[in-house]
Amino acid sequence: MATTRMPHVKAYRSRGREYLYYRRGDDFSISLPGPENSPAFMAAYKAAEKQFIAERESGGTVADAITLYLSSARYREMKPSSQKEYRRLLDKMREAFGHLIVKSITVKMVDDLRDKHAERPVEWNRLRSRMATVWDVYKKKYPIFVDVNPREESDRFDEPPSDQNRPWPxxxxxxxxxxxxxxxxxxxxxxxxxxxxxxxxxxxxxxxxxxxxxxxxxxxxxxxxxxxxxxxxxxxxxxxxxxxxxxxxxxxxxxxxxxxxxxxxxxxxxxxxxxxxxxxxxxxxxxxxxxxxxxxxxxxxxxxxxxxxxxxxxxxxxxxLRGADNYRLAVETQDKLAETFGSLIREATAEGNQNKQSGATGRASRRTKAELKPSLIRLRK
Missing domain, CATH: 1.10.443.10 (Intergrase catalytic core)
Structure with missing residues (x-):
């Protein structure tokens, strides 16, 4: 008589031995004892079913995700100075979201945190990047528990120019x-x-x-x-x-x-x-x-x-290379631009007003007109 297989049970045979698993999706797999449908099997099956439902309904907290990241090879292989900076920013993330379930994080929550950093754009951009890194690591292990990725669902701030990488003249x-x-x-x-x-x-x-x-x-x-x-x-x-x-x-x-x-x-x-x-x-x-x-x-x-x-x-x-990327392309164009307007600029410079005042507006205009008035009176006579 054929054995009725329970839902989500997968059986594999290798070297004459059967292996049983409770498998849901791509990331949830738990080994089950044999033989199939035995008391030990059924107890393990029910425990696996219960575990899956519990994780499906909740999942870990943001604090759990941070802890997982800090134990990952991706973090541990960093230099101590980089680890220190990451921890500093992740502590801010833990303070803001640590008690919340990862799956419960919404776009609005991330945007609200971004708004609080409006006066500190560089700090937000770094925090956003670190948050996204934690999410990436957590999602690889628990993909069904991650709905919002801070990098994808929020924007960077425009940062003021930095002189950290400025080339020396x-x-x-x-x-x-x-x-x-x-x-x-x-x-x-x-x-x-x-x-x-x-x-x-x-x-x-x-x-x-x-x-x-x-x-x-x-x-x-x-x-x-x-x-x-x-x-x-x-x-x-x-x-x-x-x-x-x-x-x-x-x-x-x-x-x-x-x-x-x-x-x-x-x-x-x-x-x-x-x-x-x-x-x-x-x-x-x-x-x-x-x-x-x-x-x-x-x-x-x-x-x-x-x-x-x-x-x-x-x-x-x-x-x-900021500022230098298009230099070679711009050289010929700028030379042509200078060549096109060269004669006009030189003529205007040679024939134009040589006074320090503009001679066109405001006090400079009135001063220029006052200087020219006697000459105009003589011309009219």
Whole structure:
């Protein structure tokens, strides 16, 4: 007599043995003991059914989702500094939504939280991104419990321009390199010629540098989760600098006191120099954008630039190329524009008003008319 199979039960045979599962959808699967329809089987079946219904009706809280994310490899493989920043923002998310069921989060709730950050656009954009990351991780494990994704259902704020990635102009670069100590100058030159992050540059070691092959092989810390291995060419100029300023122990670079560079020490050294020289804010990270920006303006393609910077997409690279993307395309057009209006502008400049006053409006107009009045009276006579 055939056995009546309970709903949602799947049976598989392997090497002469039968395996039973309670399976609902793509994400809910619980192993059941055999034989099928035995007391042990029925007890496990009812427990699985009850668990599915309970999860279907509620699901975990936002706090549960955050906890799941913090235990994920995606989070644990980050640098400690990045983990700290993520935790800070996720604590804000836990405070706002932690007690709520993930499935109960609505678009209105997310929009209300966005409105509260209207005066802090950068903070909201980062929080929104972190929230979306938590949702992505949670949805992979519990897809039926996620209806709203903060990244898809809410908008970013327009952020004020940041000078964090601003390329250094030549005069600032010349001034700083001239005034820097030899050890700090060496650090600045490596940052400029390798176009890498300060955290990676200060960690370069002697065994990563091959003077014969003139290569530098290292792993980008920010991209360590996805590989991030780089092999850079070391130009002769950089070779000379590295040989002239050897670092301490196994490091390629060191401070004037012969100690390893720390990011905070390097940033503080630059900040003190800016204040002493009266320079505007340019950052060490801006040196990562300086070379690629100039190269872009010279016509170097994004693919070649990414080979230096290590960016995995043009979208990420172009954050460092703002203002330079269309430079080569605009040069010829602007030259034609100047050529078209050149004679008109030169004639108007040569024949036009040479007074400091405009001679057309307000007090300047009245002053000009007063100066011209005696001449007009003589002409009329």
């Amino acid at each position: 030549e005069d600032v670069l010349r001034t700083v390199l001239t005034e820097a100590t030899p050890a700090f100058r060496a650090l600045l030159i490596v940052l400029l010629l390798t176009a890498q992050r300060i955290s990676d540059v200060i960690a370069y070691t002697r065994d990563q540098y091959d003077p014969k092959a003139r290569t530098l092989r290292f792993q980008q810390s920010k991209l360590s989760r996805v590989g991030g291995w780089m092999v850079l060419h070391v130009p002769a100029l950089l070779t000379e600098m590295l040989e002239a300023h050897p670092g301490v122990d196994n490091l390629l670079l060191s401070t004037p006191q012969g100690k390893p560079w720390k990011k905070v020490n390097a940033e503080e050294t630059l900040r003190n120099m800016r204040e002493r020289l009266g320079l505007p804010r340019y950052t060490l990270h801006g040196l990562r954008a300086t070379g690629p920006t100039i190269l872009k303006m010279l016509g170097v393609e994004n693919r070649a630039l990414r080979a230096i910077t290590g960016h995995t997409s043009d979208r990420n690279l172009e954050i460092y």
